[in-house]
Amino acid sequence: MSNQKLQLPLQTLSLVAGFMVWVILSSLMPFIKEDINLTIGQVSWVTAVPVILGSILRVPIGYWTNRFGARWIFLISLIFLIFPVYYISIASSFIGLIIAGLFIGVGGAIFSTGVTSLPKYYPKERHGFVNGIYGVGNIGTALTAFGAPIIAGQFGWEVTVRLLIIPLILFAILNFFFGDRNEPKVSTPLKNQIKSVYRNQKLWFLSLFYFLTFGSFVAFTVYLPNFLVSEFNLTEVDAGLRTAGFIALCTLIRPLGGWLGDKFDPFKILILVFTGLTLSGVLLSFSPTITLYTVGTLTVAICSGIGNGTVFKLVPFYFSKQGGIVNGIVAAMGGLGGFFPPLILSTVFSLTGHYAIGFMALSQFALASLIIVIWMYYSDKLNLSNQIVENTGQGVMVTDTTGVITNVNKAFTEVTGFRAEEALGEKTKLLSSGYHTADFYQSMWDELERNHYWQGDIWNKRKNGEVFHEWLTISAIEGDEGEIIKYVGIFSDISNEKPSVN
Structure with missing residues (x-):
């Protein structure tokens, strides 16, 4: 021994x-x-x-x-x-x-x-x-x-x-x-x-x-x-x-x-x-x-x-x-x-x-x-x-049911340029590029209400005004009684895979 x-x-x-x-x-x-x-x-x-x-x-x-x-x-x-x-x-x-x-x-x-x-x-x-x-x-x-x-x-x-x-x-x-x-x-x-x-x-x-x-x-x-x-x-x-x-x-x-x-x-x-x-x-x-x-x-x-x-x-x-x-x-x-x-x-x-x-x-x-x-x-x-959430490589944004941002991670800041203190409390339209029609967003919310899930590509805007292309997944989070209490969006920048929008 x-x-x-x-x-x-x-x-x-x-x-x-x-x-x-x-x-x-x-x-x-x-x-x-x-x-x-x-x-x-x-x-x-x-x-x-x-x-x-x-x-x-x-x-x-x-x-x-x-x-x-x-x-x-x-x-x-x-x-x-x-x-x-x-x-x-x-x-x-x-x-x-x-x-x-x-x-x-x-x-x-x-x-x-x-x-x-x-x-x-x-x-x-x-x-x-x-x-x-x-x-x-x-x-x-x-x-x-x-x-x-x-x-x-x-x-x-x-x-x-x-x-x-x-x-x-x-x-x-x-x-x-x-x-x-x-x-x-x-x-x-x-x-x-x-x-x-x-x-x-x-x-x-x-x-x-x-x-x-x-x-x-x-x-x-x-x-x-x-x-x-x-x-x-x-x-x-x-x-x-x-x-x-x-x-x-x-x-x-x-x-x-x-x-x-x-x-x-x-x-x-x-x-x-x-x-x-x-x-x-x-x-x-x-x-x-x-x-x-x-x-x-x-x-x-x-x-x-x-x-x-x-x-x-x-x-x-x-x-x-x-x-x-x-x-x-x-x-x-x-x-x-x-x-x-x-x-x-x-x-x-x-x-x-x-x-x-x-x-x-x-x-x-x-x-x-x-x-x-x-x-x-x-x-x-x-x-x-x-x-x-904080250390994942993809951007994460959490909102309440009215679309107010309640939490973001480091990758969110790296992709969008908005620091956490600048994003929290703001509506998701903070990132809106103006590229999509009202019907596009209405279709997104209708699918979220039906399936509690939406996935697709979307154009958003960084803090410096640059429009970028992202792949976005939104999931609804339910409370104990089955009611929706939050939405979690997970996204990644795919601008290099699509032509940019000017």
Whole structure:
């Protein structure tokens, strides 16, 4: 296997190691609470804080990956994580857990390394699937959620935490020896990259989508272990198994989301995703039983997993030259999406005694995202149609039903000499050469009314007064009720094929 082909499995497994560390506090919180006295609010902060650095650092890490390569970023990050992991194992207070938790956020931040590096090795039509495969590295959270409670029950939570140092050292070594030393680099300053994209509304729409899809994944990952124990009186091991099931389903289905984004229109996939999240949020708001709660949670897992894979298909589609910084920003917003929900849920519970309002907020965010996706879908189709009209080699003129010009393209100006601002709002007689009789035009309109179509050659006049010969096709555009709302004329100059008129 060539060194380049090694990068996908190597970076994916490195992400597994990072994510195993990222969620260690939430996975072991039922055990940690037995030794360290924590309030409900403090538990929420301890489990949420790792998400902060894991989100904010995704922007510079995406940039650094482009500049220095994934080999060095993974190597340095994995070695750095050894220190906060060991500190957690000896922590004895809320403050100690907060400090260590902040720095293990690096384990989540390295996500933007792979989504920036790996697309360099594959054609665009495979970016969705490749990023989906890399996203399977999220399974590291499932391994911790499933395995950590079992090991902690046998050897204690402190020993369980220290065991994570082993995969960190192992994958740091593997990256040193097998990471690609010749990865293509991008050295554009970070400030310039941010300035080139921050005003693009599509960046913030994609960030919102990932805020919701990946944020839901992270939020449920850190929230479920303690919630299932306190709300449904499950054992720590049972809660860990159920959380691991949620994580595994969400993670393993992510490549499917990437593949669907490659195979079909990604906007249509996201419409289904946000419809599912909207309905599941409503179900979770009113589910009193563990069975209905499980159905709602697994629906979130499926929709989030597919959404996570699909969103990163759209990033290189819109930002082929700024992939590193955009991947970092979108990934950062996804991480932040996992920071706020646990805090909001604990606050809502302390005020109302239940979680319904918090889950309903998930539903409303998903509904808002659904509306935006639908708007982007139809907006992109319209923009594509406009680009086709604008760049076609033939002149195009659109009029309303009274013959007033409402749109023209560049070829119209090249043939007639009239700029768009000179033609818009004028009647089509602007081009009249005076060569044709009233009966000619009446015959044209009669055929348009009968067939909604007319085609033939006609003499028209340029801005400079020169008469030219054109081949013209006029089509009627119908509205939803079948009524004619516009006419589109497409023409080409055939003066060289006919004798001129003086």
